[in-house]
Amino acid sequence: xxxxxxxxxxxxxxEDFVEMLSLRLQEIGETVLAASSGKQxxxxxxxxxxxxxxxxxxxxxxxxxxxLEKIKQAHPLVEVIMLTGHGTIESAIxxxxxxxxxxxxxxxxxxxxxxxxxxxxxxxxEQMERIRDAExxxx
Amino acid sequence: MEQGRRxxxxxxxxxxxxKDFREIxxxxxxxxxxxxGALESGEAALVRMQEQPxxxxxxxxxxxxxxxxxxxxxxxxxxxxxxxxxxxxxADTQDGVEGIKAGAFDYLSKPVEIEHLVRKITxxxxxxxxxxxxxxxxxxxxxxxxxxxxxxxxxxxxxxxSGVAHEINNPLAVIQDAAGWLQQILAxxxxxxxxxxxxxxxxxxxxxxxxxxxxxxxxxxxQVVKTQTAELADPAGMTDVRLRELAEEAIALVEAEASLKKxxxxxxxRAPHPVAWTDPYQLLQVLLNLLTNSIQATPAGGRITVSLxxxxxxxxxxxxxxxxxxxxxxxxxxxxxxFTTKGVGQGTGMGLYVSWGIIARLxxxxxxxxxxxxxTTFTITLPxxx
Ligand SMILES: Nc1ncnc2c1ncn2[C@@H]1O[C@H](COP(=O)(O)OP(=O)(O)OP(=O)(O)O)[C@@H](O)[C@H]1O
Ligand SMILES: [Mg+2]
Numbered sequence: 001x002x003x004x005x006x007x008x009x010x011x012x013x014x015e016d017f018v019e020m021l022s023l024r025l026q027e028i029g030e031t032v033l034a035a036s037s038g039k040q041x042x043x044x045x046x047x048x049x050x051x052x053x054x055x056x057x058x059x060x061x062x063x064x065x066x067x068l069e070k071i072k073q074a075h076p077l078v079e080v081i082m083l084t085g086h087g088t089i090e091s092a093i094x095x096x097x098x099x100x101x102x103x104x105x106x107x108x109x110x111x112x113x114x115x116x117x118x119x120x121x122x123x124x125x126e127q128m129e130r131i132r133d134a135e136x137x138x139x
Numbered sequence: 140m141e142q143g144r145r146x147x148x149x150x151x152x153x154x155x156x157x158k159d160f161r162e163i164x165x166x167x168x169x170x171x172x173x174x175x176g177a178l179e180s181g182e183a184a185l186v187r188m189q190e191q192p193x194x195x196x197x198x199x200x201x202x203x204x205x206x207x208x209x210x211x212x213x214x215x216x217x218x219x220x221x222x223x224x225x226x227x228x229x230a231d232t233q234d235g236v237e238g239i240k241a242g243a244f245d246y247l248s249k250p251v252e253i254e255h256l257v258r259k260i261t262x263x264x265x266x267x268x269x270x271x272x273x274x275x276x277x278x279x280x281x282x283x284x285x286x287x288x289x290x291x292x293x294x295x296x297x298x299x300x301s302g303v304a305h306e307i308n309n310p311l312a313v314i315q316d317a318a319g320w321l322q323q324i325l326a327x328x329x330x331x332x333x334x335x336x337x338x339x340x341x342x343x344x345x346x347x348x349x350x351x352x353x354x355x356x357x358x359x360x361x362q363v364v365k366t367q368t369a370e371l372a373d374p375a376g377m378t379d380v381r382l383r384e385l386a387e388e389a390i391a392l393v394e395a396e397a398s399l400k401k402x403x404x405x406x407x408x409r410a411p412h413p414v415a416w417t418d419p420y421q422l423l424q425v426l427l428n429l430l431t432n433s434i435q436a437t438p439a440g441g442r443i444t445v446s447l448x449x450x451x452x453x454x455x456x457x458x459x460x461x462x463x464x465x466x467x468x469x470x471x472x473x474x475x476x477x478f479t480t481k482g483v484g485q486g487t488g489m490g491l492y493v494s495w496g497i498i499a500r501l502x503x504x505x506x507x508x509x510x511x512x513x514x515t516t517f518t519i520t521l522p523x524x525x
Binding site (some may be wrong): 011014016020021023024027028083085086087106107110 | 301310311312324
Protein backbone atom coordinates (compact mmCIF):
# COMPACT_ATOMS: atom_id res chain seq x y z
CA UNK A 1 0.00 0.00 0.00
CA UNK A 2 1.45 3.38 -0.95
CA UNK A 3 1.88 5.66 2.02
CA UNK A 4 -0.93 8.14 1.66
CA UNK A 5 0.23 11.73 2.09
CA UNK A 6 -0.60 12.48 5.70
CA UNK A 7 -1.29 16.01 6.76
CA UNK A 8 -1.13 17.43 10.24
CA UNK A 9 -2.91 20.72 10.93
CA UNK A 10 -1.75 22.92 13.81
CA UNK A 11 -4.26 25.46 15.10
CA UNK A 12 -3.11 28.04 17.66
CA UNK A 13 -3.26 31.82 17.83
CA UNK A 14 0.32 32.02 19.16
CA GLU A 15 2.23 32.31 15.89
CA ASP A 16 5.75 31.73 17.21
CA PHE A 17 4.55 28.57 18.86
CA VAL A 18 2.89 27.28 15.71
CA GLU A 19 6.01 28.08 13.71
CA MET A 20 8.43 26.31 16.06
CA LEU A 21 6.26 23.24 16.50
CA SER A 22 5.75 23.04 12.72
CA LEU A 23 9.50 23.16 12.15
CA ARG A 24 10.05 20.36 14.65
CA LEU A 25 7.36 18.18 13.12
CA GLN A 26 8.68 18.83 9.62
CA GLU A 27 12.12 17.85 10.84
CA ILE A 28 10.80 14.36 11.60
CA GLY A 29 9.15 14.14 8.21
CA GLU A 30 5.62 15.33 8.88
CA THR A 31 3.70 17.49 6.45
CA VAL A 32 2.37 20.32 8.55
CA LEU A 33 -0.24 22.94 7.81
CA ALA A 34 -0.84 25.84 10.18
CA ALA A 35 -3.84 27.98 11.08
CA SER A 36 -4.00 30.81 13.58
CA SER A 37 -7.76 30.75 14.14
CA GLY A 38 -10.74 28.43 14.14
CA LYS A 39 -12.06 30.08 11.03
CA GLN A 40 -8.82 29.55 9.14
CA UNK A 41 -8.75 25.95 10.32
CA UNK A 42 -12.16 25.27 8.77
CA UNK A 43 -11.13 26.95 5.51
CA UNK A 44 -8.07 24.73 5.22
CA UNK A 45 -10.12 21.63 6.02
CA UNK A 46 -12.59 22.46 3.28
CA UNK A 47 -9.80 22.55 0.71
CA UNK A 48 -7.27 19.98 1.92
CA UNK A 49 -7.18 16.40 3.17
CA UNK A 50 -6.05 16.40 6.82
CA UNK A 51 -5.54 13.41 9.13
CA UNK A 52 -4.89 14.90 12.53
CA UNK A 53 -5.56 18.35 13.96
CA UNK A 54 -3.74 19.71 16.99
CA UNK A 55 -6.16 22.31 18.28
CA UNK A 56 -5.66 24.96 20.97
CA UNK A 57 -8.61 25.22 23.37
CA UNK A 58 -8.23 28.92 24.08
CA UNK A 59 -8.33 31.20 21.06
CA UNK A 60 -9.86 34.60 20.48
CA UNK A 61 -12.98 34.56 18.31
CA UNK A 62 -14.13 31.03 17.67
CA UNK A 63 -12.64 28.98 20.53
CA UNK A 64 -11.36 25.43 20.42
CA UNK A 65 -14.62 23.80 21.49
CA UNK A 66 -16.71 25.60 18.91
CA UNK A 67 -14.12 24.83 16.24
CA LEU A 68 -14.12 21.18 17.29
CA GLU A 69 -17.90 20.93 16.93
CA LYS A 70 -17.76 22.37 13.41
CA ILE A 71 -14.89 20.06 12.46
CA LYS A 72 -16.76 16.98 13.69
CA GLN A 73 -19.91 18.00 11.80
CA ALA A 74 -18.20 18.48 8.47
CA HIS A 75 -15.32 16.01 8.76
CA PRO A 76 -16.20 13.31 11.29
CA LEU A 77 -13.19 11.13 10.48
CA VAL A 78 -10.51 13.72 11.19
CA GLU A 79 -8.87 13.07 14.56
CA VAL A 80 -8.43 16.03 16.90
CA ILE A 81 -5.97 16.44 19.80
CA MET A 82 -6.84 19.28 22.14
CA LEU A 83 -4.00 21.50 23.38
CA THR A 84 -4.79 23.02 26.74
CA GLY A 85 -3.31 25.21 29.44
CA HIS A 86 -3.89 24.47 33.12
CA GLY A 87 -6.84 26.82 33.33
CA THR A 88 -8.81 25.20 30.53
CA ILE A 89 -8.56 21.50 31.35
CA GLU A 90 -12.32 21.32 31.90
CA SER A 91 -12.92 22.59 28.35
CA ALA A 92 -10.44 20.07 26.98
CA ILE A 93 -12.27 17.28 28.79
CA UNK A 94 -15.52 18.55 27.36
CA UNK A 95 -13.76 18.36 23.98
CA UNK A 96 -13.04 14.67 24.59
CA UNK A 97 -16.75 14.13 25.16
CA UNK A 98 -17.43 15.89 21.87
CA UNK A 99 -15.22 13.42 20.04
CA UNK A 100 -11.64 14.68 20.40
CA UNK A 101 -9.13 11.82 20.41
CA UNK A 102 -6.91 13.03 23.26
CA UNK A 103 -5.60 16.09 25.06
CA UNK A 104 -2.17 17.55 25.69
CA UNK A 105 -1.14 19.89 28.48
CA UNK A 106 0.81 22.97 27.38
CA UNK A 107 3.75 23.30 27.20
CA UNK A 108 3.69 19.77 25.88
CA UNK A 109 6.62 17.41 25.80
CA UNK A 110 7.53 16.84 22.16
CA UNK A 111 7.98 13.09 22.51
CA UNK A 112 4.54 12.77 24.03
CA UNK A 113 3.05 14.93 21.33
CA UNK A 114 4.54 12.80 18.57
CA UNK A 115 3.32 9.64 20.24
CA UNK A 116 -0.25 10.90 20.52
CA UNK A 117 -0.09 12.19 16.97
CA UNK A 118 0.93 8.78 15.67
CA UNK A 119 -1.78 7.00 17.58
CA UNK A 120 -4.43 9.41 16.37
CA UNK A 121 -3.26 8.96 12.79
CA UNK A 122 -3.32 5.20 13.17
CA UNK A 123 -6.86 5.29 14.44
CA UNK A 124 -7.93 7.39 11.53
CA UNK A 125 -6.36 4.96 9.06
CA GLU A 126 -8.06 2.00 10.75
CA GLN A 127 -11.41 3.76 10.50
CA MET A 128 -10.81 4.48 6.81
CA GLU A 129 -9.89 0.85 6.15
CA ARG A 130 -13.00 -0.40 7.89
CA ILE A 131 -15.13 1.87 5.76
CA ARG A 132 -13.32 0.70 2.59
CA ASP A 133 -13.81 -2.94 3.57
CA ALA A 134 -17.47 -2.39 4.26
CA GLU A 135 -17.93 -0.69 0.93
CA UNK A 136 -16.03 -3.41 -0.91
CA UNK A 137 -18.22 -6.15 0.56
CA UNK A 138 -21.39 -4.44 -0.58
CA UNK A 139 -23.13 -6.58 -3.18
CA MET B 140 5.38 25.30 98.48
CA GLU B 141 4.22 26.53 101.88
CA GLN B 142 4.13 30.10 100.62
CA GLY B 143 1.08 30.08 98.41
CA ARG B 144 -0.92 27.39 96.83
CA ARG B 145 -3.20 27.05 93.90
CA UNK B 146 -6.90 26.80 94.46
CA UNK B 147 -8.54 26.15 91.10
CA UNK B 148 -5.43 27.62 89.54
CA UNK B 149 -5.80 30.88 91.48
CA UNK B 150 -3.13 31.61 94.07
CA UNK B 151 -3.84 33.38 97.33
CA UNK B 152 -1.42 35.25 99.62
CA UNK B 153 -1.86 36.86 103.06
CA UNK B 154 0.43 39.72 104.10
CA UNK B 155 0.35 40.92 107.72
CA UNK B 156 3.06 41.85 110.21
CA UNK B 157 1.24 40.29 113.19
CA LYS B 158 2.33 36.68 113.46
CA ASP B 159 -0.62 35.45 115.56
CA PHE B 160 -3.20 37.12 113.38
CA ARG B 161 -1.56 35.60 110.31
CA GLU B 162 -1.53 32.10 111.66
CA ILE B 163 -5.13 32.21 112.85
CA UNK B 164 -6.39 33.58 109.56
CA UNK B 165 -4.47 31.01 107.52
CA UNK B 166 -5.97 28.25 109.66
CA UNK B 167 -9.52 29.57 109.46
CA UNK B 168 -9.35 30.12 105.73
CA UNK B 169 -7.85 26.66 105.42
CA UNK B 170 -10.87 25.17 107.16
CA UNK B 171 -13.05 26.78 104.50
CA UNK B 172 -11.04 25.23 101.72
CA UNK B 173 -8.66 28.08 100.93
CA UNK B 174 -4.99 27.33 100.84
CA UNK B 175 -3.12 30.51 101.65
CA GLY B 176 0.51 31.50 101.61
CA ALA B 177 1.57 34.00 104.28
CA LEU B 178 4.22 36.75 104.46
CA GLU B 179 5.11 39.26 107.16
CA SER B 180 5.85 42.49 105.22
CA GLY B 181 5.16 44.58 102.13
CA GLU B 182 8.79 44.15 101.09
CA ALA B 183 8.52 40.37 101.28
CA ALA B 184 5.34 40.56 99.21
CA LEU B 185 7.13 42.53 96.48
CA VAL B 186 9.96 40.01 96.34
CA ARG B 187 7.45 37.19 96.17
CA MET B 188 5.57 38.89 93.32
CA GLN B 189 8.77 39.12 91.35
CA GLU B 190 9.71 35.52 91.86
CA GLN B 191 6.36 33.80 91.76
CA PRO B 192 3.39 36.11 91.32
CA UNK B 193 0.02 35.32 92.90
CA UNK B 194 -3.48 36.29 91.78
CA UNK B 195 -5.19 37.45 94.98
CA UNK B 196 -3.53 39.16 97.97
CA UNK B 197 -5.10 39.95 101.32
CA UNK B 198 -2.90 42.66 102.86
CA UNK B 199 -2.80 44.69 106.03
CA UNK B 200 -2.42 48.46 105.54
CA UNK B 201 -0.62 49.26 108.79
CA UNK B 202 2.75 47.59 108.60
CA UNK B 203 6.22 48.78 109.57
CA UNK B 204 8.41 49.61 106.57
CA UNK B 205 6.46 49.54 103.36
CA UNK B 206 2.81 50.01 104.26
CA UNK B 207 -0.06 48.20 102.55
CA UNK B 208 -1.04 51.06 100.26
CA UNK B 209 2.50 51.64 99.02
CA UNK B 210 2.99 47.93 98.49
CA UNK B 211 -0.35 47.81 96.61
CA UNK B 212 0.74 50.61 94.25
CA UNK B 213 4.02 48.90 93.47
CA UNK B 214 2.36 45.52 92.93
CA UNK B 215 -0.26 47.00 90.59
CA UNK B 216 2.45 48.58 88.44
CA UNK B 217 3.91 45.24 87.42
CA UNK B 218 0.87 43.03 87.93
CA UNK B 219 -2.28 44.95 87.05
CA UNK B 220 -4.32 41.74 86.97
CA UNK B 221 -3.54 40.80 90.56
CA UNK B 222 -6.39 41.67 92.93
CA UNK B 223 -5.60 43.09 96.38
CA UNK B 224 -7.99 43.13 99.34
CA UNK B 225 -6.82 45.57 102.02
CA UNK B 226 -7.34 45.16 105.75
CA UNK B 227 -7.64 48.55 107.48
CA UNK B 228 -7.74 49.56 111.12
CA UNK B 229 -11.08 49.77 112.85
CA ALA B 230 -13.19 52.67 111.48
CA ASP B 231 -10.24 53.84 109.38
CA THR B 232 -12.21 54.49 106.20
CA GLN B 233 -9.65 57.01 104.98
CA ASP B 234 -7.10 54.21 104.35
CA GLY B 235 -9.76 52.14 102.62
CA VAL B 236 -10.73 54.94 100.24
CA GLU B 237 -7.13 55.65 99.41
CA GLY B 238 -6.59 51.96 98.77
CA ILE B 239 -9.51 51.77 96.35
CA LYS B 240 -8.12 54.79 94.48
CA ALA B 241 -4.79 53.00 94.22
CA GLY B 242 -6.51 50.01 92.64
CA ALA B 243 -7.48 47.73 95.53
CA PHE B 244 -10.28 45.26 94.81
CA ASP B 245 -11.93 46.24 98.12
CA TYR B 246 -11.13 46.79 101.78
CA LEU B 247 -12.30 45.25 105.05
CA SER B 248 -11.81 46.76 108.46
CA LYS B 249 -10.31 44.82 111.34
CA PRO B 250 -11.33 42.83 113.26
CA VAL B 251 -12.05 40.76 110.20
CA GLU B 252 -15.23 38.83 110.03
CA ILE B 253 -14.26 35.57 108.36
CA GLU B 254 -17.45 35.05 106.32
CA HIS B 255 -17.08 38.53 104.98
CA LEU B 256 -13.47 37.92 103.95
CA VAL B 257 -14.35 34.62 102.30
CA ARG B 258 -17.01 36.38 100.25
CA LYS B 259 -14.57 39.05 99.13
CA ILE B 260 -11.89 36.53 98.21
CA THR B 261 -14.41 34.56 96.19
CA UNK B 262 -15.52 37.69 94.35
CA UNK B 263 -11.90 38.57 93.52
CA UNK B 264 -11.28 35.02 92.27
CA UNK B 265 -14.34 35.18 90.05
CA UNK B 266 -13.21 38.46 88.59
CA UNK B 267 -9.86 36.90 87.74
CA UNK B 268 -11.52 33.89 86.14
CA UNK B 269 -13.72 36.11 83.98
CA UNK B 270 -10.67 38.14 83.01
CA UNK B 271 -8.77 35.02 82.00
CA UNK B 272 -11.67 33.68 79.96
CA UNK B 273 -11.99 37.00 78.14
CA UNK B 274 -8.27 37.01 77.50
CA UNK B 275 -8.42 33.52 76.03
CA UNK B 276 -11.28 34.50 73.81
CA UNK B 277 -9.37 37.54 72.56
CA UNK B 278 -6.36 35.39 71.81
CA UNK B 279 -8.51 32.86 70.00
CA UNK B 280 -10.16 35.60 67.96
CA UNK B 281 -6.79 37.12 67.11
CA UNK B 282 -5.54 33.75 65.92
CA UNK B 283 -8.57 33.24 63.69
CA UNK B 284 -8.31 36.77 62.31
CA UNK B 285 -4.65 36.25 61.62
CA UNK B 286 -5.42 33.05 59.79
CA UNK B 287 -8.01 34.83 57.70
CA UNK B 288 -5.57 37.60 56.89
CA UNK B 289 -3.02 35.01 55.81
CA UNK B 290 -5.63 33.20 53.70
CA UNK B 291 -6.73 36.41 52.01
CA UNK B 292 -3.20 37.45 51.26
CA UNK B 293 -2.43 34.02 49.85
CA UNK B 294 -5.50 34.16 47.65
CA UNK B 295 -4.49 37.57 46.29
CA UNK B 296 -0.92 36.45 45.74
CA UNK B 297 -2.20 33.31 44.06
CA UNK B 298 -4.36 35.22 41.60
CA UNK B 299 -1.44 37.40 40.66
CA UNK B 300 1.07 34.55 40.51
CA SER B 301 -1.17 32.42 38.33
CA GLY B 302 -1.67 35.30 35.91
CA VAL B 303 2.08 35.52 35.57
CA ALA B 304 2.41 31.76 35.24
CA HIS B 305 -0.19 31.70 32.48
CA GLU B 306 1.51 34.40 30.48
CA ILE B 307 4.91 32.80 30.93
CA ASN B 308 3.75 29.38 29.83
CA ASN B 309 3.28 30.43 26.22
CA PRO B 310 6.74 31.93 25.61
CA LEU B 311 8.10 28.97 27.56
CA ALA B 312 6.56 26.61 25.04
CA VAL B 313 8.17 28.61 22.23
CA ILE B 314 11.61 28.48 23.88
CA GLN B 315 11.24 24.78 24.49
CA ASP B 316 10.33 23.99 20.92
CA ALA B 317 12.93 26.34 19.46
CA ALA B 318 15.65 24.62 21.47
CA GLY B 319 14.16 21.23 20.71
CA TRP B 320 14.21 22.00 17.01
CA LEU B 321 17.91 22.87 17.13
CA GLN B 322 18.59 19.64 18.99
CA GLN B 323 16.78 17.71 16.30
CA ILE B 324 18.87 19.43 13.60
CA LEU B 325 22.11 18.66 15.45
CA ALA B 326 21.14 15.01 15.54
CA UNK B 327 21.00 14.79 11.72
CA UNK B 328 23.79 12.80 10.04
CA UNK B 329 24.81 15.74 7.85
CA UNK B 330 25.55 17.79 10.99
CA UNK B 331 28.02 15.30 12.36
CA UNK B 332 31.20 17.18 11.48
CA UNK B 333 29.89 20.59 12.57
CA UNK B 334 32.39 22.96 14.22
CA UNK B 335 32.03 23.45 18.03
CA UNK B 336 29.28 20.94 18.07
CA UNK B 337 29.81 20.12 21.77
CA UNK B 338 29.30 23.78 22.73
CA UNK B 339 25.99 23.91 20.93
CA UNK B 340 24.88 20.72 22.57
CA UNK B 341 25.86 22.00 26.00
CA UNK B 342 24.02 25.30 25.59
CA UNK B 343 20.89 23.61 24.29
CA UNK B 344 20.96 21.18 27.17
CA UNK B 345 21.08 24.09 29.63
CA UNK B 346 18.16 25.80 27.92
CA UNK B 347 16.22 22.58 28.09
CA UNK B 348 16.89 22.11 31.81
CA UNK B 349 16.06 25.72 32.65
CA UNK B 350 12.77 25.43 30.78
CA UNK B 351 11.97 22.28 32.74
CA UNK B 352 12.59 24.13 35.97
CA UNK B 353 10.44 27.09 35.00
CA UNK B 354 7.72 24.70 33.88
CA UNK B 355 7.65 22.96 37.24
CA UNK B 356 7.16 26.31 38.95
CA UNK B 357 4.39 27.52 36.68
CA UNK B 358 2.66 24.17 37.01
CA UNK B 359 2.75 24.31 40.80
CA UNK B 360 1.39 27.84 40.80
CA UNK B 361 -1.41 26.95 38.45
CA GLN B 362 -2.24 23.86 40.46
CA VAL B 363 -2.82 25.92 43.61
CA VAL B 364 -4.97 28.46 41.83
CA LYS B 365 -6.99 25.75 40.27
CA THR B 366 -7.60 24.37 43.76
CA GLN B 367 -8.68 27.82 44.93
CA THR B 368 -11.18 28.38 42.17
CA ALA B 369 -12.57 24.88 42.35
CA GLU B 370 -13.62 25.60 45.95
CA LEU B 371 -13.77 22.10 47.32
CA ALA B 372 -12.15 19.01 45.92
CA ASP B 373 -13.88 16.84 43.40
CA PRO B 374 -15.68 14.32 45.59
CA ALA B 375 -14.60 11.55 43.23
CA GLY B 376 -11.06 11.69 44.64
CA MET B 377 -12.32 11.67 48.24
CA THR B 378 -12.43 8.45 50.14
CA ASP B 379 -11.93 7.03 53.61
CA VAL B 380 -8.17 7.12 54.00
CA ARG B 381 -6.35 5.07 56.62
CA LEU B 382 -3.95 7.64 57.97
CA ARG B 383 -1.53 5.21 59.54
CA GLU B 384 -0.82 3.44 56.25
CA LEU B 385 -0.54 6.75 54.43
CA ALA B 386 1.88 8.17 57.00
CA GLU B 387 3.95 4.98 56.84
CA GLU B 388 4.13 5.29 53.07
CA ALA B 389 5.23 8.94 53.31
CA ILE B 390 7.87 8.10 55.90
CA ALA B 391 9.19 5.22 53.79
CA LEU B 392 9.62 7.59 50.85
CA VAL B 393 11.80 10.02 52.81
CA GLU B 394 13.54 7.45 55.01
CA ALA B 395 16.73 7.41 52.92
CA GLU B 396 17.08 11.18 53.01
CA ALA B 397 16.44 11.22 56.76
CA SER B 398 18.92 8.51 57.66
CA LEU B 399 21.54 10.22 55.51
CA LYS B 400 21.11 13.25 57.77
CA LYS B 401 20.92 11.05 60.88
CA UNK B 402 17.42 12.19 61.71
CA UNK B 403 14.97 9.67 63.18
CA UNK B 404 11.31 9.64 62.19
CA UNK B 405 8.66 8.21 64.52
CA UNK B 406 5.00 7.55 63.99
CA UNK B 407 2.60 7.87 66.89
CA UNK B 408 -1.08 7.15 66.88
CA ARG B 409 -3.48 7.17 69.80
CA ALA B 410 -6.38 5.81 67.84
CA PRO B 411 -5.89 2.25 66.58
CA HIS B 412 -7.26 2.95 63.07
CA PRO B 413 -7.38 6.67 62.35
CA VAL B 414 -9.37 7.46 59.21
CA ALA B 415 -10.02 10.75 57.39
CA TRP B 416 -12.34 11.60 54.52
CA THR B 417 -9.90 12.91 51.96
CA ASP B 418 -7.85 12.41 48.79
CA PRO B 419 -4.92 10.06 49.54
CA TYR B 420 -2.63 11.16 46.70
CA GLN B 421 -2.92 14.83 47.47
CA LEU B 422 -2.52 14.26 51.18
CA LEU B 423 0.59 12.18 50.52
CA GLN B 424 2.05 15.07 48.56
CA VAL B 425 1.48 17.40 51.52
CA LEU B 426 3.02 14.95 53.99
CA LEU B 427 6.08 14.60 51.78
CA ASN B 428 6.47 18.39 51.64
CA LEU B 429 6.24 18.69 55.41
CA LEU B 430 8.61 15.79 56.08
CA THR B 431 11.16 17.09 53.57
CA ASN B 432 11.10 20.52 55.21
CA SER B 433 11.54 18.98 58.66
CA ILE B 434 14.44 16.81 57.54
CA GLN B 435 16.13 19.82 55.97
CA ALA B 436 15.64 21.94 59.12
CA THR B 437 16.76 19.29 61.62
CA PRO B 438 20.41 18.71 62.55
CA ALA B 439 21.95 15.27 63.00
CA GLY B 440 20.60 13.42 66.02
CA GLY B 441 17.29 15.25 65.75
CA ARG B 442 13.88 13.70 65.74
CA ILE B 443 10.73 14.02 63.71
CA THR B 444 7.42 12.79 65.09
CA VAL B 445 4.35 12.24 62.98
CA SER B 446 1.31 11.93 65.23
CA LEU B 447 -2.24 11.01 64.32
CA UNK B 448 -5.37 11.84 66.22
CA UNK B 449 -9.05 11.49 65.45
CA UNK B 450 -12.24 12.70 67.05
CA UNK B 451 -15.85 12.69 65.88
CA UNK B 452 -15.31 16.06 64.22
CA UNK B 453 -11.86 15.95 62.70
CA UNK B 454 -8.68 14.04 62.04
CA UNK B 455 -5.37 15.63 62.89
CA UNK B 456 -1.94 14.90 61.55
CA UNK B 457 0.97 16.69 63.18
CA UNK B 458 4.53 16.73 61.89
CA UNK B 459 6.81 17.86 64.67
CA UNK B 460 10.55 18.32 64.46
CA UNK B 461 13.41 19.29 66.76
CA UNK B 462 14.91 21.50 64.07
CA UNK B 463 15.99 25.11 63.75
CA UNK B 464 12.53 26.58 64.26
CA UNK B 465 11.05 29.57 62.43
CA UNK B 466 11.39 33.17 63.65
CA UNK B 467 8.11 35.01 64.41
CA UNK B 468 8.38 37.37 61.42
CA UNK B 469 8.95 34.45 59.06
CA UNK B 470 6.17 32.42 60.64
CA UNK B 471 3.42 34.53 59.06
CA UNK B 472 5.03 34.20 55.62
CA UNK B 473 5.99 30.55 55.25
CA UNK B 474 2.82 29.72 53.31
CA UNK B 475 3.45 32.44 50.70
CA UNK B 476 4.49 31.36 47.22
CA UNK B 477 8.24 31.80 46.68
CA PHE B 478 8.96 32.40 50.36
CA THR B 479 12.14 30.47 51.08
CA THR B 480 15.23 30.77 53.24
CA LYS B 481 17.02 28.14 51.22
CA GLY B 482 19.65 28.89 48.60
CA VAL B 483 19.11 29.02 44.85
CA GLY B 484 18.53 25.52 43.58
CA GLN B 485 17.82 24.28 47.13
CA GLY B 486 14.26 25.47 47.46
CA THR B 487 11.74 27.44 45.46
CA GLY B 488 9.42 28.27 48.36
CA MET B 489 6.53 26.44 46.73
CA GLY B 490 6.23 23.45 49.06
CA LEU B 491 4.09 25.01 51.77
CA TYR B 492 2.12 27.16 49.35
CA VAL B 493 1.11 24.10 47.37
CA SER B 494 0.38 22.18 50.58
CA TRP B 495 -1.79 24.98 51.89
CA GLY B 496 -3.74 25.03 48.63
CA ILE B 497 -4.29 21.28 48.69
CA ILE B 498 -5.45 21.19 52.30
CA ALA B 499 -7.78 24.15 51.81
CA ARG B 500 -9.30 22.36 48.85
CA LEU B 501 -9.74 19.19 50.88
CA UNK B 502 -11.83 21.23 53.30
CA UNK B 503 -9.12 21.20 55.96
CA UNK B 504 -6.76 23.53 57.71
CA UNK B 505 -2.99 23.67 58.05
CA UNK B 506 -1.36 25.57 60.89
CA UNK B 507 2.14 26.05 62.20
CA UNK B 508 3.71 26.60 65.60
CA UNK B 509 7.40 27.13 66.11
CA UNK B 510 10.04 28.10 68.61
CA UNK B 511 13.44 29.18 67.36
CA UNK B 512 16.07 26.67 68.44
CA UNK B 513 13.42 24.22 69.71
CA UNK B 514 11.55 23.02 66.70
CA THR B 515 8.45 23.32 64.57
CA THR B 516 5.08 21.64 64.40
CA PHE B 517 2.80 21.69 61.37
CA THR B 518 -0.71 20.45 62.04
CA ILE B 519 -3.17 19.36 59.38
CA THR B 520 -6.84 19.16 60.36
CA LEU B 521 -9.08 17.20 58.03
CA PRO B 522 -12.76 16.37 57.99
CA UNK B 523 -14.02 12.91 58.87
CA UNK B 524 -17.07 11.27 57.37
CA UNK B 525 -20.16 11.99 59.38
N1 LIG C 1 10.04 22.31 59.56
C1 LIG C 1 10.60 23.52 59.32
N2 LIG C 1 11.55 24.01 60.15
C2 LIG C 1 12.11 25.23 59.92
N3 LIG C 1 11.79 26.03 58.87
C3 LIG C 1 10.86 25.59 58.02
C4 LIG C 1 10.20 24.33 58.19
N4 LIG C 1 9.30 24.18 57.19
C5 LIG C 1 9.39 25.29 56.42
N5 LIG C 1 10.31 26.14 56.91
C6 LIG C 1 10.66 27.47 56.37
O1 LIG C 1 9.65 27.85 55.45
C7 LIG C 1 10.22 28.12 54.16
C8 LIG C 1 9.23 27.76 53.07
O2 LIG C 1 9.04 26.36 53.02
P1 LIG C 1 8.54 25.71 51.65
O3 LIG C 1 8.44 24.25 51.82
O4 LIG C 1 7.34 26.45 51.19
O5 LIG C 1 9.69 26.07 50.62
P2 LIG C 1 11.18 25.50 50.56
O6 LIG C 1 11.29 24.25 51.37
O7 LIG C 1 12.10 26.60 50.89
O8 LIG C 1 11.31 25.14 49.02
P3 LIG C 1 10.58 23.93 48.23
O9 LIG C 1 9.65 23.28 49.17
O10 LIG C 1 9.87 24.62 47.11
O11 LIG C 1 11.68 23.06 47.80
C9 LIG C 1 11.51 27.34 54.15
O12 LIG C 1 12.47 27.91 53.27
C10 LIG C 1 11.97 27.44 55.61
O13 LIG C 1 12.58 28.69 55.86
MG1 LIG D 1 9.87 22.65 51.18
